Amino acid sequence: MDHSLDPAARTLDSASLAHLKTWVGTTETLDDTVTAAPVQALSATLDRDDPPPRTGTPLPPLWHWLYFLPHPRQSALGPDGHARRGGFLPPVPLPRRMWAGGRLQWQPGNPLVVGDAVRRTSRIASVTHRAGRTGDLLFVQVQHAVHNARGLALTEEHDIVYRAAARADDPAPPPMPADQGAAWQRDIVPDDVLLFRYSALTFNGHRIHYDRRYVTEVEGYPGLVVHGPLIATLLVDLVRRQRPGARLKGFRFKAVRPVFDLHPFGLHGAPSADVQEVRLWASDHEGGLVLQATAELW
Incomplete structure (x- = not known):
């Protein structure tokens, strides 16, 4: 089967849709070990001053994304x-x-800890x-x-969306304004070094995060x-900075629109009165909503 992409593809016919739906129910099992080196590296990438992780150190929430990484051969990209x-994916x-x-x-x-199989x-x-x-x-x-x-x-439930390539005449969706005046706030400068380090840590070869020529000329993004x-x-790190030792019970998030390395973006948190739930969101440099989330704490 030819899995090459057609940059002009914008629609899926009924036969293609029926074929893609046959992937429902497909399963995959992966084994890994929670090693210390990625934990220390992500801590440095997030500009944290954590002590070196040791066997038994709890894995911070969402940092399991450092593991179970696919390792396709270069020729398979x-x-x-x-x-x-x-x-596994259709x-x-x-x-x-x-x-x-x-x-x-x-x-x-039952937290995940360094040393866990x-x-x-x-x-x-x-x-x-x-x-x-x-x-x-x-x-x-x-x-x-x-x-x-x-x-x-x-x-975890993980949502992936596939869509057509952008065209110059596509209408740009209007930004959704983000709330202002949150109790917790932090600004992030998303330079290309930060994006490179995170891509490397997650073994993510997607060129939109590090290849400026590709992302602007092929996929049509500005940066x-x-x-x-x-x-x-x-955003979870914002909770950890504001409430050291906080343990997450649940977390849900939704991406609203992309943000680029051209400008800083903001992190915002609004805790409930008992700080058992925190409404979180990220905004771009123009005040548009980028990503919204909710964290539930034990």
Whole structure:
């Protein structure tokens, strides 16, 4: 099967949709070990002053994204830097791919810690089509369950959206204004070094995050795209900075629009009165909403 991408592809015919839906129910199981080096490296990338991690150090929330990484051979990469379509994920021919959001739940009393041998079981839960203003959209939901030797540690639902490549005459969606005046705030300068380091840590070859010529000339973005998972991780890090020792019970997030390395962006947090729930969001330099999230604390 040819999994190459057609940059002009904007719609999916009924036969293609039916074929892609056959991926529903596909499963994958991966094993890994929570090693210390990625934890120390992400701490430095987020500009934290954490003590060196040791065996038994709890893994901060969302940092499990440093593990279970795919390692496709160089010859198996597609033109966008991702592995060629097919395999566990369906071979969607639409060229743009984005991690659009997710929902996570941590189990009480069983944190992931450095030194854990871990297993992640994954399942394609749904493949959903929608017609958009500038072409078709295809949503793939993946369900993950992560176990260590003590049992289930966390569950996750991961939303991926595929869409057509941008055209010069596509209408630009108006930005959604972000709320102002949050109790917790922090500004982030997303330079290309930060994006490179996060891509390296997550073994993410997607060229939109580090290849300026590709991202501007091929995918039509104005600058390097800041990773959605990085923004989500920074929002959780905002909670950790404001409430050291806080433990997350649940987290859900949704990407609203991309943000680029051309300008700083803001992190915002509005805790509830009992600080058991924190509404979180990121805004661009013009005050537009970039990503919204909610964190539930134990």
